[in-house]
Amino acid sequence: MPTKLPYRPEIDGLRAIAVLPVILYHAGVPGFSGGFVGVDVFFVISGYLITSIILDEYENGGFSFVGFYERRARRILPPLFLVCLASIPFAIYSLSPRDLEEFARSLLSVCGFVSNFFFWSQSGYFDGPTELKPLVHTWSLAVEEQFYLVFPIALFLLLKLGRRHAIALFVATAVLSFALAVWGSRHATAATFYLLPARYWELLIGALLPLCRIETEARRLPRRLAEPLALLGLALIAIPIFTYHNIPYPGVYTLPPTLGTALAIVFLRPDTLSGRIVATRGLVGIGLISYSAYLWHQPVFAFARLGAIYEANIPVFIGLSAIALLLAYLTYVLVERPARDRKRLTRNEVFAYCGAASAGLAGLGLVGIFTGGLENSYLARNDMATQRAYALIKQYGLRDIKARLIDRGCQFWSPRPDEAFEARFRSCAEKFGPATMVVGDSHGENVYNAVAKASPGEFVVGLVDEGCRAWNDSDACPYSRLKGFLERNGASVRGIVFNVSGAHLLTDLEGNSENHHLFEWKTGYLINYEKVAFTINYLRTIAPLAKIVWLGPFVEARVNFRDPPSIARDAFRMNPVSLHHFKALDAEIAKEVAEGPQTFKYLSFYDVLKVDQYFLLTGDCLTFSDPDHLSACGEELLGEKLKAQLPWPNS
Numbered sequence: 001m002p003t004k005l006p007y008r009p010e011i012d013g014l015r016a017i018a019v020l021p022v023i024l025y026h027a028g029v030p031g032f033s034g035g036f037v038g039v040d041v042f043f044v045i046s047g048y049l050i051t052s053i054i055l056d057e058y059e060n061g062g063f064s065f066v067g068f069y070e071r072r073a074r075r076i077l078p079p080l081f082l083v084c085l086a087s088i089p090f091a092i093y094s095l096s097p098r099d100l101e102e103f104a105r106s107l108l109s110v111c112g113f114v115s116n117f118f119f120w121s122q123s124g125y126f127d128g129p130t131e132l133k134p135l136v137h138t139w140s141l142a143v144e145e146q147f148y149l150v151f152p153i154a155l156f157l158l159l160k161l162g163r164r165h166a167i168a169l170f171v172a173t174a175v176l177s178f179a180l181a182v183w184g185s186r187h188a189t190a191a192t193f194y195l196l197p198a199r200y201w202e203l204l205i206g207a208l209l210p211l212c213r214i215e216t217e218a219r220r221l222p223r224r225l226a227e228p229l230a231l232l233g234l235a236l237i238a239i240p241i242f243t244y245h246n247i248p249y250p251g252v253y254t255l256p257p258t259l260g261t262a263l264a265i266v267f268l269r270p271d272t273l274s275g276r277i278v279a280t281r282g283l284v285g286i287g288l289i290s291y292s293a294y295l296w297h298q299p300v301f302a303f304a305r306l307g308a309i310y311e312a313n314i315p316v317f318i319g320l321s322a323i324a325l326l327l328a329y330l331t332y333v334l335v336e337r338p339a340r341d342r343k344r345l346t347r348n349e350v351f352a353y354c355g356a357a358s359a360g361l362a363g364l365g366l367v368g369i370f371t372g373g374l375e376n377s378y379l380a381r382n383d384m385a386t387q388r389a390y391a392l393i394k395q396y397g398l399r400d401i402k403a404r405l406i407d408r409g410c411q412f413w414s415p416r417p418d419e420a421f422e423a424r425f426r427s428c429a430e431k432f433g434p435a436t437m438v439v440g441d442s443h444g445e446n447v448y449n450a451v452a453k454a455s456p457g458e459f460v461v462g463l464v465d466e467g468c469r470a471w472n473d474s475d476a477c478p479y480s481r482l483k484g485f486l487e488r489n490g491a492s493v494r495g496i497v498f499n500v501s502g503a504h505l506l507t508d509l510e511g512n513s514e515n516h517h518l519f520e521w522k523t524g525y526l527i528n529y530e531k532v533a534f535t536i537n538y539l540r541t542i543a544p545l546a547k548i549v550w551l552g553p554f555v556e557a558r559v560n561f562r563d564p565p566s567i568a569r570d571a572f573r574m575n576p577v578s579l580h581h582f583k584a585l586d587a588e589i590a591k592e593v594a595e596g597p598q599t600f601k602y603l604s605f606y607d608v609l610k611v612d613q614y615f616l617l618t619g620d621c622l623t624f625s626d627p628d629h630l631s632a633c634g635e636e637l638l639g640e641k642l643k644a645q646l647p648w649p650n651s
Helices: 009-027 035-059 065-094 097-111 115-122 138-161 165-186 189-194 200-211 214-218 222-245 250-269 273-279 281-288 290-308 314-340 345-369 375-380 386-396 419-432 442-454 480-494 529-545 563-570 576-594 632-645
Strands: 411-414 437-440 460-464 491-500 547-550 601-603
Touching: 009 035, 009 222, 009 250, 009 273, 009 290, 009 314, 035 065, 035 138, 035 200, 035 222, 035 250, 065 097, 065 138, 065 314, 065 345, 097 115, 097 138, 097 345, 097 576, 115 138, 115 437, 138 165, 138 200, 165 189, 165 200, 189 491, 200 214, 200 250, 214 250, 214 273, 273 345, 281 290, 281 442, 290 345, 375 386, 375 632, 386 563, 386 632, 411 419, 411 442, 419 437, 419 460, 419 480, 437 442, 442 460, 442 491, 442 632, 491 529, 491 563, 491 576, 529 547, 529 563, 529 576, 576 601
Parallel strands: 411 460, 437 460, 437 491, 491 547, 547 601
Antiparallel strands: none
């Protein structure tokens, strides 16, 4: 019969060290910029515990797959289903039909243990903020659940071949998975982040500890050696928590926290000071409720941000973190412990209740999907102004530009001037003569569409892609290859319209350009003169090869398109802070361009379109599709006016 593995309070202490940074990171508390590594700590712990249990039962003749999945169901599903159920009324109240339908799809994916695939499919440049998605954090649970489906079967079969063969194959698998993560962190970031293949190695690090009997051997080390190794492990976890920021992840940077967790698991012992500290009652208590705390924190934060306290300050979110911990404690006492008690629930009852709960939540998800996010109910409870805002957003808003980029005949685009682009370009140049070219980022995609729509049948090309600004010289963008292309084909380019997002030429007072509070009066802003100068110098470098117009940055709407009532209340006005910031930025860019050689033209966005506080709604056109990208009709308005302003004939 299998023996009951000895309880290690240090593991629960590690769970607390994992979950608290995750919560504080999502709360936006300064100093925890790398708190997301707590998820990786959980992965290693899960791999260690699951493998320890399976090996103990296998070696003592008591392992069964049914028993294994029963324990997983008791542990994982009741709290998960409770949090999902509790989130539904808040979602109905807080979300517009579009977002409620997305929430319903995420709910369905949770029930199928594939929410990581769902959120991967939703990720992208034009996806909504993840901090506003109540169930986005369940991606990591789906990764673990998929691991539980694959790993026990693989381990059981490989052990039949012998422990050494199992170790060799799992080590090889971990190396391949790690290599995939390193490659994917640069080339397929979303898939690498969300999907099991690039996370498998993290769980295997934990699994290899008992499989290789590392923990057993480590117990023989004297305390004077175990202590520094345990401290090293804790340091490898702590340093990333406080220092990581905007790094490619997972990948090489995931090694310190995962290897640190492995060291901590092995060398945290009752006879070491570090082991006793990690096993203190407070940390162990938080560790015991860590699973429920992880489940609760994201919905609590998301609905707070979606509600009246969306822009709440740090003390409020610290308070919300305390509420999440309180809910976690109640869930642990009232749900987790009873669900694990075999005297209260038999195996058949666990499977029956979990199956019924999953089916019920899936049914509610299907209702949300097939009713379009309860659209009729939403419209019935809102006034006419909100209904109009909702209708316009549904017609024009929240659309992926890439899905509607024009590609027909000799109007086409590419993120870079590669061989295929150049061949097509030359073929069209033979038929039509010189082309109008648009170069830029996702705003450049808007401009490319605008120029192409205003010039039906003419030769228009775009070298545009999300995030491609002049200072991005990667091969995924056009800039590193554009000069060579123009040297070969400049005679076939009538002129170039350059446009990039102005928001990336601004920063907050601390130099951060990705601060979503940038367009609030309280935040303050700075112009990034370094990037402005870099852009000007780049354009002057290629100016001898083609006529260039830098179309100034859009005056961005910067309103919440996921909240039709707020747009209606503001009478479709643009964000006044955005109007102020972009007016100042436009003037500074024009000044910087005027002070140097006049090798290209700067054309202010204000000189092309009349932009004021009411520009968001021009006639029946909602000019923006999201806070900073033009809608389809906005592109048409721009194209009509811009064509007349370009300083080359027959354009």
